[in-house]
Amino acid sequence: MARATKIIRNFYRDSVSLMQLSSTFGKLPGVEQASAVMASANNISLLQEAGLLTEPVEASANDLLIALQGEADALESALAEAESSLKQPSASSTANEQSRGISPRSIEMGLANLVGANLALISTPGEYAAAEAFKALRLGLNVMLFSDNVDLKDEIALKRFAQERDLIVMGPDCGTAIINGIPLAFANIVRRGTIGVVGASGTGLQQVTCLIDRWGGGISQAIGTGGHDLHRDVGGISMLQGLKALAADPCTSVIVLISKPPSPEVAGKVLETASSAGKAVVVNFLGADPDRVRRENIYPAVTLEDASAAAVALADGRTPEARTTRVTSPSITPLVSGQQYVRGLYSGGTFCYEASLLLKKELGQINSNTPVEPGDRLSDVWTSRKHTVIDLGDDLFTRGRPHPMIDHRLRNERLIKEASDPEVAVILLDVVLGYGSHPDPAAELVPAIQNARDLAAKAGRRLAVVGFVCGTAADPQNLSKQETALRDVGVILAESNAQAVRMAASVALEAGVGGRS
Amino acid sequence: MIQALFQEKLQVLNIGLSSFVDSITRTGGSVLQIEWAPPAEGQPEVGRALARLVNLLSVETANQTAFDAYQSAQPVLSGVGIAGKALPNMGERMILHGGPPIHWKDMCGPMKGAIIGAILYEGWAENLAKAEAMASGGDVAFEPCHHHNAVGPMAGIISPSMPVWMVTNTTDGNQAFCNFNEGLGKALRFGANGPDVITRLKWMGQILAPALRAGVEVLGGVDLKPMMAQALHMGDEVHNRNAAASALFLKRLISALLKTRTPSADVAAVVDFIAGNDHFFLNLSMAACKAMLDAAHGIPGSSMVTAMARNGVEFGIRVSGTGNTWFTAPAPIVHGLFFPGYTTADAAPDLGDSAITETAGVGGFAMAASPAIVKFVGGTPQDAIDNTLAMTHITVGRNNAFTLPALNFAGSPAGIDIRKVVDTGIQPIINTGIAHREAGIGQIGAGITRAPLACFTQAVSALAHSIGDSQ
Numbered sequence A: 001m002a003r004a005t006k007i008i009r010n011f012y013r014d015s016v017s018l019m020q021l022s023s024t025f026g027k028l029p030g031v032e033q034a035s036a037v038m039a040s041a042n043n044i045s046l047l048q049e050a051g052l053l054t055e056p057v058e059a060s061a062n063d064l065l066i067a068l069q070g071e072a073d074a075l076e077s078a079l080a081e082a083e084s085s086l087k088q089p090s091a092s093s094t095a096n097e098q099s100r101g102i103s104p105r106s107i108e109m110g111l112a113n114l115v116g117a118n119l120a121l122i123s124t125p126g127e128y129a130a131a132e133a134f135k136a137l138r139l140g141l142n143v144m145l146f147s148d149n150v151d152l153k154d155e156i157a158l159k160r161f162a163q164e165r166d167l168i169v170m171g172p173d174c175g176t177a178i179i180n181g182i183p184l185a186f187a188n189i190v191r192r193g194t195i196g197v198v199g200a201s202g203t204g205l206q207q208v209t210c211l212i213d214r215w216g217g218g219i220s221q222a223i224g225t226g227g228h229d230l231h232r233d234v235g236g237i238s239m240l241q242g243l244k245a246l247a248a249d250p251c252t253s254v255i256v257l258i259s260k261p262p263s264p265e266v267a268g269k270v271l272e273t274a275s276s277a278g279k280a281v282v283v284n285f286l287g288a289d290p291d292r293v294r295r296e297n298i299y300p301a302v303t304l305e306d307a308s309a310a311a312v313a314l315a316d317g318r319t320p321e322a323r324t325t326r327v328t329s330p331s332i333t334p335l336v337s338g339q340q341y342v343r344g345l346y347s348g349g350t351f352c353y354e355a356s357l358l359l360k361k362e363l364g365q366i367n368s369n370t371p372v373e374p375g376d377r378l379s380d381v382w383t384s385r386k387h388t389v390i391d392l393g394d395d396l397f398t399r400g401r402p403h404p405m406i407d408h409r410l411r412n413e414r415l416i417k418e419a420s421d422p423e424v425a426v427i428l429l430d431v432v433l434g435y436g437s438h439p440d441p442a443a444e445l446v447p448a449i450q451n452a453r454d455l456a457a458k459a460g461r462r463l464a465v466v467g468f469v470c471g472t473a474a475d476p477q478n479l480s481k482q483e484t485a486l487r488d489v490g491v492i493l494a495e496s497n498a499q500a501v502r503m504a505a506s507v508a509l510e511a512g513v514g515g516r517s
Numbered sequence B: 001m002i003q004a005l006f007q008e009k010l011q012v013l014n015i016g017l018s019s020f021v022d023s024i025t026r027t028g029g030s031v032l033q034i035e036w037a038p039p040a041e042g043q044p045e046v047g048r049a050l051a052r053l054v055n056l057l058s059v060e061t062a063n064q065t066a067f068d069a070y071q072s073a074q075p076v077l078s079g080v081g082i083a084g085k086a087l088p089n090m091g092e093r094m095i096l097h098g099g100p101p102i103h104w105k106d107m108c109g110p111m112k113g114a115i116i117g118a119i120l121y122e123g124w125a126e127n128l129a130k131a132e133a134m135a136s137g138g139d140v141a142f143e144p145c146h147h148h149n150a151v152g153p154m155a156g157i158i159s160p161s162m163p164v165w166m167v168t169n170t171t172d173g174n175q176a177f178c179n180f181n182e183g184l185g186k187a188l189r190f191g192a193n194g195p196d197v198i199t200r201l202k203w204m205g206q207i208l209a210p211a212l213r214a215g216v217e218v219l220g221g222v223d224l225k226p227m228m229a230q231a232l233h234m235g236d237e238v239h240n241r242n243a244a245a246s247a248l249f250l251k252r253l254i255s256a257l258l259k260t261r262t263p264s265a266d267v268a269a270v271v272d273f274i275a276g277n278d279h280f281f282l283n284l285s286m287a288a289c290k291a292m293l294d295a296a297h298g299i300p301g302s303s304m305v306t307a308m309a310r311n312g313v314e315f316g317i318r319v320s321g322t323g324n325t326w327f328t329a330p331a332p333i334v335h336g337l338f339f340p341g342y343t344t345a346d347a348a349p350d351l352g353d354s355a356i357t358e359t360a361g362v363g364g365f366a367m368a369a370s371p372a373i374v375k376f377v378g379g380t381p382q383d384a385i386d387n388t389l390a391m392t393h394i395t396v397g398r399n400n401a402f403t404l405p406a407l408n409f410a411g412s413p414a415g416i417d418i419r420k421v422v423d424t425g426i427q428p429i430i431n432t433g434i435a436h437r438e439a440g441i442g443q444i445g446a447g448i449t450r451a452p453l454a455c456f457t458q459a460v461s462a463l464a465h466s467i468g469d470s471q
Helices: A015-025 A041-049 A072-086 A107-113 A126-138 A152-164 A202-214 A237-248 A264-275 A304-315 A349-363 A409-419 A441-458 A479-488 A497-516 B003-007 B020-026 B044-053 B057-072 B109-122 B128-136 B195-219 B224-232 B243-258 B264-275 B282-294 B363-369 B371-377 B381-394 B418-424 B453-467
Strands: A002-008 A031-038 A064-070 A119-122 A142-145 A176-179 A182-185 A192-199 A219-224 A254-259 A280-285 A298-300 A341-346 A388-391 A424-432 A464-470 A492-494 B011-015 B030-034 B075-082 B094-097 B141-144 B163-169 B175-178 B305-311 B314-319 B327-330 B335-338 B395-404 B410-416 B429-435 B443-450
Touching: A002 A072, A015 A031, A015 A064, A015 A072, A015 B335, A015 B371, A031 A041, A031 A072, A041 A064, A064 A072, A107 A126, A107 B011, A107 B030, A107 B418, A119 A126, A126 A142, A126 A152, A126 B011, A126 B044, A142 A152, A152 A237, A176 A202, A182 B020, A192 A202, A192 A237, A192 A304, A202 A219, A202 A254, A202 A304, A202 A349, A202 A424, A202 A464, A219 A237, A237 A254, A237 A264, A237 B003, A254 A264, A254 A304, A264 A280, A264 A298, A280 A304, A304 A497, A341 A349, A341 A409, A341 A497, A349 A388, A349 A497, A409 A424, A409 A441, A424 A441, A424 A497, A441 A464, A441 A479, A464 A479, A464 A497, A479 A492, A492 A497, B011 B020, B020 B030, B044 B418, B044 B453, B057 B395, B057 B410, B057 B453, B075 B175, B075 B195, B075 B224, B075 B282, B094 B109, B109 B128, B109 B195, B163 B195, B163 B282, B175 B282, B195 B243, B195 B264, B224 B243, B224 B282, B224 B395, B243 B264, B243 B282, B282 B305, B305 B410, B314 B453, B327 B453, B335 B371, B363 B371, B363 B381, B363 B395, B363 B410, B363 B429, B371 B381, B371 B443, B381 B395, B381 B410, B381 B418, B381 B429, B410 B418, B418 B453
Parallel strands: A119 A142, A119 B011, A192 A219, A192 A254, A254 A280, A280 A298, A341 A388, A341 A424, A424 A464, A464 A492, B011 B030, B094 B141
Antiparallel strands: A002 A064, A031 A064, A176 A182, A176 A219, B075 B163, B163 B175, B305 B314, B314 B327, B335 B443, B395 B410, B429 B443
């Protein structure tokens, strides 16, 4: 072990700088121990005690002393490097640069930066989401709670707490909203207008806002409530808040409400409030009997499409007409005998549910992983049976993989499987555009559809693929570009889910007739 | 009526998926992404307890009361006393130590060494072996300084016959105490207990204390807050750098000493002793901070921290609204620079009551005033400013008495709020000395450390529990 020293005369550094230098010098190659001190008698004796200094040095307290211990051949270059680094200009000359503030780590910190904030969009894992929502409400913010897996008990507490403070909680499990023209989470870019929507279903809201846009109307506000809001124990707090706010909003002339059928007492409360809103209210309680919904000022709609059309008509000052949505299947040539079943492969849960409802009326039993009738539940969700519609966004399928609106692999695999089933006549698909969805779903679907049709053709069958694109021209994916790509591969496109479902049903019915003949 | 939202520009705080920012910015909305991570070290139950406390009126009100008491406190050096007589509830065979409570068998090396030294100093035993037997045999009671309105740096040892600074908060009348600073090198507070250490302690008791007592009397007390404030403008942060404050204090003291009947040789020795120790003022700073924070302690519902202290094994905090409970976690290792011949491997975990200064909004919290300090961790003056600014996010307010030139004379961030620490994960920063893990070797470096989050998560749970489940 060798030692080396260097004295730099009249070179003052404060003790902290010297400790820092010692630390730096200690890391030079071949150096085991290093010290840089002002050469006071006290410091020299310290170095001697530490074994860094074995011979006396001629130096004063104004001289800087570097003492190194390490490999003999490394010390000379280390000393030279140490000395040159000492004489470098100070590294802290950038002190005047702008202060690097730390980015906000909490809602409260965020509020200090964005003083006018009025909404918290929360998409943390479910176990933390309720706490974040409570903080936001306590700080006076409205909440959109995208997170799912939030306890019903927490949802009730959050919504009551919000209601007391004139704030709203959209969610939990609220996938979409459009507030003041700003699309939130999985939302489409729609024209602004005078139709206000409150929906307990994310894809339901997307369908209605997109169809309104497609048919020339516009949206004032689209408020999501989350799927459990109309549960008896929650009592429709958010839907009632949204409804009242839209009733009072001078920019809203027509209101649309979307939900699965609520519990009777909640339905009563919602319809009573809607009836006295002072504005036309279109109500789509998916699967509900229109006669039980009808009230003064209330226009029942059986499908999302009906609701959209009625709202556009009312906003134009027209009376909504019953739509003739029976669509003749254009140029679908007869199919091979035995091809008779519809297989719906959905990424949107509400679309799937609506398809079940509509198909049931025309085709009878519809099997599903999310059936309308509990008895129609598929025992094995991975294998279709007769007429089947599948919600691929169900937890059963999304565990450990992205949602089918983002990742099309699972649906494409299923598509091939269905295409190879000789009893399948028609495949039914939804394609959802907007923020949050896949940037180019057609590009993912087209090759799979091509393969599916080729596969059927090789077996001498002709497979019909019917679908619709839920989106707008202004969406990042561009509605017409997506539709063109799908049409080019032979997909029969409808404007809405209801139209697509009815087309699929008519294909199946014709096939059934053909099969009998 | 949420309809009001429709009349405003939508301004969104996004907590979670950062991709949701796109649709908002592209369509002309305002959005700010929160750098979110599960709060409370990922414990959902504590996170829920925290959520109940955020912006809760009773807590906000209590914190304002606590902060006002802290802010309006006027710590005045009112005298020099003897621990056994001056400190409340000080037992005859009692030795006080730094940090939260700890049993002899669990104490770190420096604390054990210092206790043995104190037993020798008191004359309760005539040699090291007997002193150690006495300490381990349960013949001496050990209690935290904090349980007796006192603080002590490093091992923080105060035994009955030691002299103590007496600091009075003239606003509320409460008193706080601290022992005297012995200087660097081999000192009792680092666990040294050799004859030279005991001899110096005796001199401090017999010569230094009477001289200081007489000097303080002539001065009629010394206002400590203005002195600390002035030192902040002279490059101190009055925890790990006290060069300016010590000089300011000595400047006041010298002429007073000359007006006392202290023999001139003693005056010279006292002046030399103080002039030779840039940390002399630390113990006054600590007592002043303790006096200010005790005024803020015991406000029901308050989430303001009133003490942070370490015993070399555990780090503990006390909170105004949770009484005398300590919330503890293992004491962290200090990152910093070491004197020649020492490394992190030699270091004792964080030790001493001196983090009372950070608790009071100076020390690491006032680092912007003391850029030299930040070099302990290889930083720049900008880092010092950033460290102070970071602390503004976890504090109740700003101490307008302690202004910081580098921040355009804004007050230093003060009054640590346990809610904000747990919610942001920003840990209080502490400037501190580093003791050798073995007794008697002394200070081996200095650096910067952070208060452990676990102390704060426990405190949040306890405060939420004390407030109950009511909204």
